[in-house]
Amino acid sequence: MMTDSRIAWFLGVFLLSLPLLLAAFKGEGRITRHVLARSLGTAAAIGVANALLWGHA
Numbered sequence: 001m002m003t004d005s006r007i008a009w010f011l012g013v014f015l016l017s018l019p020l021l022l023a024a025f026k027g028e029g030r031i032t033r034h035v036l037a038r039s040l041g042t043a044a045a046i047g048v049a050n051a052l053l054w055g056h057a
Contacts, residue, residue, distance in 0.1 A: 006051040014047035 021039040022031060029035075 009054060010047040010051035013050045014043050017046050018043045 018039060021042050022035065025035045025038050025042075
């Protein structure tokens with residue numbers, strides 16, 4: 001079970017990385033559902049990995 005600090009760490013990393021990922025996946029096009037799905041999935045994976053590695057137990 002994740003502790004409160006790990007959840008906070010996940011949310012922080014997720015919210016900070018999402019705009020950068022949207023811009024990176026968008027390229028020169030517009031934001032589509034596919035771009036949004038890739039960005040959300042990648043941001044969630046980064047957030048979970050960071051929370052597990054760096055979040056305080």
